[in-house]
Amino acid sequence: MLLVLFRIGAERYGLDARSLVEVLPAVPLRPQRGAPAGCAGLLAHRERTIPVIDLTLMATGKPAAQRLSTRIVVANYRAGPPGSRIGLLVEEATDAREVAAEALVDPGIATPDAPYLGKVVGEGERLVQVVELDRLLSRELRDALFPGGGS
Amino acid sequence: MKLRAKILLASGLPLLVLVAVVAVLLLQRLFSTQLDLAKDSIRAEAEAIAQSLEEENHRTVQTAATMALAQQNGLFGRRADSVAYARAVLEANPEFTGAYFGYEPDADGRDRSTIAGLDGRALDDTGRFLPYWFRDDSAGGALALTPLVDMDISYYYRGLRNRVSGEAEGTGISLENGISQLYDGRAPVAGAVPLMITEPYVYEGKLIVEQTAPIIIDGRFRGLAGVDRALTDIDDFLRGQRTHQSSEFLLISTRGRIISATGAPDLRTLPLERTPYEGWLAPLYRGEWSEGVLEMEDPLSGETRFVVAAAVPTGGWQLVVSVDEGEILGPVRAEVLKTLLVIVAGLMVAAAIAYVFTRALVGRVETAAGTAEKVAGGDLTVRVEAEGSDETGVLLSSLRHMVDSLGGLLGRLKSSSVQLLSTANEITAASRKQEQINNDIGASTSEIAASTSEISATAQELLGVMREVSASSGTTAEVAAAGRTDLDSLQETMQGLLAATSSIAERLEVMAQRAESIGTVVTTITKVADQTNLLSLNAAIEAEKAGEYGAGFAVVSREIRRLADQAAVATLDIGRLVGEVQESVSSGVAEMSRFTARVRDGVREVTALSTQLGTVIEGVESLKPRFDAAHRGMEAQAAGAGQINDAMLQLRDIALLSGESSQATRTASAQLLAAVEDLKTEIARFRTR
Numbered sequence: 001m002l003l004v005l006f007r008i009g010a011e012r013y014g015l016d017a018r019s020l021v022e023v024l025p026a027v028p029l030r031p032q033r034g035a036p037a038g039c040a041g042l043l044a045h046r047e048r049t050i051p052v053i054d055l056t057l058m059a060t061g062k063p064a065a066q067r068l069s070t071r072i073v074v075a076n077y078r079a080g081p082p083g084s085r086i087g088l089l090v091e092e093a094t095d096a097r098e099v100a101a102e103a104l105v106d107p108g109i110a111t112p113d114a115p116y117l118g119k120v121v122g123e124g125e126r127l128v129q130v131v132e133l134d135r136l137l138s139r140e141l142r143d144a145l146f147p148g149g150g151s
Numbered sequence: 152m153k154l155r156a157k158i159l160l161a162s163g164l165p166l167l168v169l170v171a172v173v174a175v176l177l178l179q180r181l182f183s184t185q186l187d188l189a190k191d192s193i194r195a196e197a198e199a200i201a202q203s204l205e206e207e208n209h210r211t212v213q214t215a216a217t218m219a220l221a222q223q224n225g226l227f228g229r230r231a232d233s234v235a236y237a238r239a240v241l242e243a244n245p246e247f248t249g250a251y252f253g254y255e256p257d258a259d260g261r262d263r264s265t266i267a268g269l270d271g272r273a274l275d276d277t278g279r280f281l282p283y284w285f286r287d288d289s290a291g292g293a294l295a296l297t298p299l300v301d302m303d304i305s306y307y308y309r310g311l312r313n314r315v316s317g318e319a320e321g322t323g324i325s326l327e328n329g330i331s332q333l334y335d336g337r338a339p340v341a342g343a344v345p346l347m348i349t350e351p352y353v354y355e356g357k358l359i360v361e362q363t364a365p366i367i368i369d370g371r372f373r374g375l376a377g378v379d380r381a382l383t384d385i386d387d388f389l390r391g392q393r394t395h396q397s398s399e400f401l402l403i404s405t406r407g408r409i410i411s412a413t414g415a416p417d418l419r420t421l422p423l424e425r426t427p428y429e430g431w432l433a434p435l436y437r438g439e440w441s442e443g444v445l446e447m448e449d450p451l452s453g454e455t456r457f458v459v460a461a462a463v464p465t466g467g468w469q470l471v472v473s474v475d476e477g478e479i480l481g482p483v484r485a486e487v488l489k490t491l492l493v494i495v496a497g498l499m500v501a502a503a504i505a506y507v508f509t510r511a512l513v514g515r516v517e518t519a520a521g522t523a524e525k526v527a528g529g530d531l532t533v534r535v536e537a538e539g540s541d542e543t544g545v546l547l548s549s550l551r552h553m554v555d556s557l558g559g560l561l562g563r564l565k566s567s568s569v570q571l572l573s574t575a576n577e578i579t580a581a582s583r584k585q586e587q588i589n590n591d592i593g594a595s596t597s598e599i600a601a602s603t604s605e606i607s608a609t610a611q612e613l614l615g616v617m618r619e620v621s622a623s624s625g626t627t628a629e630v631a632a633a634g635r636t637d638l639d640s641l642q643e644t645m646q647g648l649l650a651a652t653s654s655i656a657e658r659l660e661v662m663a664q665r666a667e668s669i670g671t672v673v674t675t676i677t678k679v680a681d682q683t684n685l686l687s688l689n690a691a692i693e694a695e696k697a698g699e700y701g702a703g704f705a706v707v708s709r710e711i712r713r714l715a716d717q718a719a720v721a722t723l724d725i726g727r728l729v730g731e732v733q734e735s736v737s738s739g740v741a742e743m744s745r746f747t748a749r750v751r752d753g754v755r756e757v758t759a760l761s762t763q764l765g766t767v768i769e770g771v772e773s774l775k776p777r778f779d780a781a782h783r784g785m786e787a788q789a790a791g792a793g794q795i796n797d798a799m800l801q802l803r804d805i806a807l808l809s810g811e812s813s814q815a816t817r818t819a820s821a822q823l824l825a826a827v828e829d830l831k832t833e834i835a836r837f838r839t840r
Contacts, residue, residue, distance in 0.1 A: 002695035002705070004688065017695035020271065023688045025681070068681045094684050096691040098705070 001104075003097050003121070004073065005128060006090035008059045012128045013090075014097065014121075019133055021074040022086060026066070036144045043087045045074055051145045052087030053136070059114065064091050079134045080146035086133070088120055097123060104130065155513045163505055174494045179485050185483040190444040191315060193479070194459050196394045197472040203392065204402075208465040211247070211380050212346050212362040216239065218376030219364035227368060228259040234273050234282045234296070240378065241294060242286045248359065249285040249379035253299045253308060254366075258373040272296040280713040285379070288355075306349040307361040307377055314338070314345045315365050315372045331407020331422040333436050339467040347375075348466045348654035351382050351410050352420060358382040358410075360466075377489065385411045397475035399456075401760065403430060405467025409438055415451060427451055435460050435469055449473065515543035524548050529836045531558050561837050568830045575823040582816035589810035596806055607796050610789035616826035617785050621778040628775060633769040638761040645754040652750055656743040663736040666729055673726040680722060683715035 003014030004023065027040030029052055038058040042049050051070055056064040064070050071093040077086040104119040107129065111117050118130035137145065218240060226233055229812040233252050241250040256262065262278040273282035281299040286292045290366060302308035304325040311323050330350065335344065340346040349361040363377035389411060403423055404412040411420040412428070423432040427450040434440050444459045456473040463470060535551035690708035694701030699811045 002691060004692065017692045022692060023685055025685060068677065071685070074702050094688070094716065096688055096695075096709070 001099055001101050003099055003128060003130065004093065005095045005097055005123075005135075006055075006093040008056050008091070012126055013131050014099075014128045015073060015075065015088075015131055015133065017096060019075050019078070021076060024072045024074060024087075025068075026064075026070045026072055026089065029089075034139055038141060039145065040087075040089050040129070043072060045075075045085070045087070048085065050074065050085045050087050052089055053141075054089045055131075056091055064089050067091065069094050075133055076103070077133065077146070079142060080139065081109065083144055086137075086145070088136075097128070099123075153511050154303070154516060155672060158509050158512070159505055160504075163502065166501075170494065170498060173297045174491070178490060179597070181490060182483060185486050186479070189479045189483060190457065190459075191476050192394065193444055193457055193472060194396075194461075196392075196398065197459045197461040199388060199472060200392045200400075200472070201463050201470045203650055204463045204468065204470065207246075207380075208348065208362075208463060208468070211378055212340055212348055212364070212465060214244065214247075215362045215377050216344065216346055216364040218252070218378070219252070219366050222366040222376060223368055226497060227366060227373065228261065230265055230269050230273065230280055230282075234270065234284075235279075237282055237376075238284045238296075238443040241286070241479065244378070246380065247378045250377070251283040251299060251379075252280065252366075252376050253283075253302060254280040254374035254376060255372065270296065273299065274298060280374075307363045308375060310349065310373055311345065311347040311363050311365055311375055314347070315367065320661075326409070327352065328420050328425075331424060331436065333424065333433065334406045337405060337467060340465055346404070347377075350404055350406050350408055350420075356383075358385070358419065360410075364452060364470045377697060382410060386413050386416065389413055393472075395474045395478055397478045399473050399475075399567050401432065401471040402463075403432055403436065403469050403471075407432075410468065414449075431458065431471060432469075435471065447473075512543065515547070519543070519546050519550055522547075522554075526557065528555055531561075531837055561834055564830070565834050568827050568834065571830075572824065572827045575820050575827060578823070579817055582813045582820060586810055586813040586817065589806055589813055593803055593806035593810060596799055596803035600796060600803055603792060603796040603799055607789060607792035610785065614782070614785045614789050617778070617782045621775070621782050624771060624775050624778050628768060628771040631764060631771055634766060635761060635764045638757060640765060642754060642757045642761060645750060645757055649747065649750045649754060652743055652747045656740060656747060659736055659740045659743055663733065663740060665732040666736055669729045670726065670733065673722050673729055676722040677719060677726065680719035682717045684712055685717065687712035687715060 002017035004017050004020060005012055005014050007013065010115040024043075024045070027043070029042045029043055032039060032051075032061045035041075035051075040052045040054040040057070040063075043052045054064050056062060069092045071090065073085055073088045073090055073093055075088060077084045080086070099121045105121070107117070107120050116132050118132045120127045120129045122128075123144050162645065172514055193327075218236070221236065222233070226236065237250045237252055241247055244250075256277065256279050258280070262274075262280065265276045265280075266274065270282075273280060275298045277282055278300075281298045281302075283297050284294055285297070287295040299308070302387050303323060306320075306326070308324050313320050321330070338345065339348040345365060347361070347363045349363070351358050351360040353359070357378050358381065360382055361377055362381050363375045365375050385402070386400075388396075389402070390413060393400075399414040400411060401413075404410050407423045409418045409421050409423060409426060412426075416424045418428070423429055423436060426432070430450060431447060440460055446455055447458050448454070449456050455476040457476060457479050458471060458473045461470045462468075462470070522533060522535050531554055533554060535547055535554065617779050627739045687708040691705050691712070694705035694708060697704070
């Protein structure tokens with residue numbers, strides 16, 4: 001399994017590459033007034049308009065730093081309407097790592113405030129935690145961003 | 152000094168000096184001429200004696216040569232004839248003591264064959280032909296024959312043979328006392344045929360000299376012919392020839408031996424360097440003797456003697472004649488003394504004549520003097536006897552006339568003196584009054600002079616002060632000028648600094664631009680790396696989605712990503728460095744601009760200060776001429792005061808002088824009075840007829 005790595009604060013996280021469409025530079029987004037917290041704006045992508053979530057903002061309350069390594073990861077959002085996609089603004093999305101499925105282990109700590117945090121895997125001396133896309137958005141947020149329904 | 156002495160001195164002294172100078176010159180001249188004549192006579196004596204010795208030597212050696220010629224022209228080998236010939240030669244020449252022939256051993260190859268028929272006295276043991284005829288003193292001077300001896304160790308035979316064969320003359324020779332070390336091998340007789348005159352030597356109590364000539368036939372030395380001459384009487388011979396009483400003689404041979412020393416016969420046959428006369432003879436023998444007569448000290452007697460040398464060419468002898476100094480100088484001195492006596496006698500006669508004439512003249516003058524003395528004593532009654540028509544007669548008649556005139560004059564004088572007395576009194580009164588007035592003037596002028604002196608002193612003081620002020624203003628101007636020069640140089644330095652900072656700022660600006668362009672490049676690289684990273688990431692995603700088909704591709708994408716990351720990191724480092732450089736440069740630029748601004752301010756201030764200082768200097772400089780003008784004025788004033796002062800002082804001096812002169816006038820009139828009184832007394836003293 002290939003994990004596309006990024007960072008929130010000082011911690012490393014990973015996204016399953018199979019659910020991803022592509023990684024883009026942090027192009028300017030069109031801000032959406034009145035959008036719920038965590039929504040960074042709208043991105044024009046391949047003749048579609050997709051919402052972009054600032055993961056750093058969502059996890060730490062501070063917006064992602066504006067760096068070259070801060071990028072937008074476009075992913076297929078299976079929790080939303082079919083074919084819907086979502087953009088994730090993350091810091092230091094510059095690397096990918098192939099990990100064995102058996103190496104992934106449960107962290108053993110329940111995180112009700114951050115339901116999207118999944119299994120962890122050793123990456124060098126540090127741990128990388130997998131972010132589950134399906135559990136990323138709260139219901140309210142999902143409904144606000146994908147009003148077309150879903151599971 | 153008496154008149155007579157004066158006359159004698161005036162007329163006699165110059166003459167005396169003249170005569171003395173002439174006499175000294177004359178006597179000197181006479182002395183040197185006489186001495187030269189005496190020396191010439193010594194030289195003539197030496198030359199005459201040398202000439203007679205030369206004749207003797209020449210004749211003797213020629214006799215030997217003639218005998219040898221006879222041998223070479225037919226007589227050789229004819230032994231009996233040769234013996235007779237030698238005897239005939241000795242008989243014909245009474246001054247010879249021997250005549251002989253000597254053949255080489257077996258010279259004609261007939262020594263053996265002729266022994267029998269010949270007088271045995273002419274041969275030696277081997278039959279060698281050696282006939283020697285001599286005067287036998289033990290037989291009353293009868294002629295005797297004997298063979299020659301000592302042929303191989305004597306000059307007369309061996310020496311001659313050596314010379315003929317070209318060998319050194321002295322080889323193998325044995326001679327009592329030897330020869331001089333100074334001998335240089337010169338031949339005793341010059342000429343084509345080597346003739347021999349031997350060293351004189353003592354033989355059987357006689358001093359003998361031998362003269363020999365070689366017999367050379369067919370170029371070979373066959374023997375010799377010779378004659379002997381006795382020199383025993385040579386001392387008497389020399390003494391007999393002398394023309395000076397004290398003449399002494401030294402005769403040396405060609406080989407430097409003493410032949411005759413009339414003053415010291417013991418020296419005979421000694422080499423010259425073994426005699427006390429070496430000092431005289433060595434230079435002569437070496438040819439270093441100067442021509443002429445020398446004055447030298449006799450080493451034996453210590454007397455000074457006149458010495459002269461003459462050569463005897465045949466035989467190479469040298470004759471030295473010495474004459475006692477006294478014998479030469481005595482007659483010369485006597486001559487000079489005689490002349491001196493004649494001069495002195497002449498002078499005495501001249502003095503006697505002068506005395507007689509002076510005495511006659513002085514008698515009349517003394518009469519005149521007696522008369523004048525009486526007149527001086529006031530006796531005008533004297534009668535003067537005047538006789539004669541020469542100057543002294545005129546003198547006496549004038550004296551008589553004078554006595555008469557004096558009598559008349561005295562009468563008139565008596566009446567004049569009374570008048571003179573009253574006039575003198577009047578003058579005294581007038582001069583006293585004038586003196587009083589002069590004293591008053593003197594006092595006034597002294598006061599004025601004191602005042603002007605004060606003024607002058609004050610002016611001088613003021614002048615001094617002005618001079619100091621002037622000097623100070625000059626110094627101030629110099630100091631200010633120096634300050635301005637310093638400021639100018641400071642300003643120049645500041646300008647230089649300004650230029651330097653501007654240039655530094657410019658360079659910093661360029662550096663900033665360069666850093667900026669580097670930054671741009673870095674940014675570009677970073678962007679490319681970013682893009683590459685992105686691309687590889689997306690490639691990896693696509694490969695993952697492709698499953699195992701994309702596995703290879705994933706590896707590639709991972710490699711690309713790694714390279715891109717490395718590039719990004721490197722550029723990040725460069726970017727950071729460039730940023731730091733840019734920061735430093737920009738802060739440097741800012742700092743430089745601030746510094747430049749400050750320097751500019753400094754320059755402005757210095758310029759302002761310089762201008763101000765210039766103004767000050769101009770002020771001070773313009774002040775100086777004014778001070779000078781004031782100074783000059785003061786000087787003129789002081790000089791004026793000084794002049795007034797001087798004038799006043801002169802005036803006072805004149806007044807004082809005037810006072811003094813009036814005082815003098817008074818004194819003079821007093822003296823006049825006294826004189827008139829004296830006059831009266833004097834006149835009263837004269838007795839008149």
